Amino acid sequence: MTIWVDADACPVAIKEILFRAANRSETDCCLIANQYIPVPKSKFLSSVQVSHGFDVADNEIVQRCVEGDLVITSDIPLAAEVIEKGAKALSPRGEPYSKANIGARLNMRDFMDTMRASGIQSGGPPPLGPKEKQAFANQLDKYLAKLKR
Numbered sequence: 001m002t003i004w005v006d007a008d009a010c011p012v013a014i015k016e017i018l019f020r021a022a023n024r025s026e027t028d029c030c031l032i033a034n035q036y037i038p039v040p041k042s043k044f045l046s047s048v049q050v051s052h053g054f055d056v057a058d059n060e061i062v063q064r065c066v067e068g069d070l071v072i073t074s075d076i077p078l079a080a081e082v083i084e085k086g087a088k089a090l091s092p093r094g095e096p097y098s099k100a101n102i103g104a105r106l107n108m109r110d111f112m113d114t115m116r117a118s119g120i121q122s123g124g125p126p127p128l129g130p131k132e133k134q135a136f137a138n139q140l141d142k143y144l145a146k147l148k149r
Helices: 012-025 056-064 076-084 102-117 130-148
Strands: 002-006 028-033 045-049 070-072 088-090
Touching (some): 012 028, 056 076, 076 102
């Protein structure tokens, strides 16, 4: 299994959790972004810089991931694509995406896009706090524990 990270918008605290977990579990973890993202020196960590453009990093992740991989993203359409390929997807807030919930999440995303386009300000998600970081770490540990069985 490889952990693929949609790294352009991934919070630093989540990257740090991923770095520690990848080294501890000896699991490959690759950050994909439109900009250079430094990673600590480790045979389990890597970073790929793709060209700038709409969905270029997302498309790279979809192309590279395979069944059983884990993708870290807050991008719901990307999560839907990797789930379709048989990969797992997890938000940086620790919310697992699955075949059972991705349709509803896509619908809500589209609804919110329509609302924003009509001028309604909904604000963004609250800042990432300790509860969200812990939820992410717990879900990541669950995935890694299943891998080691």
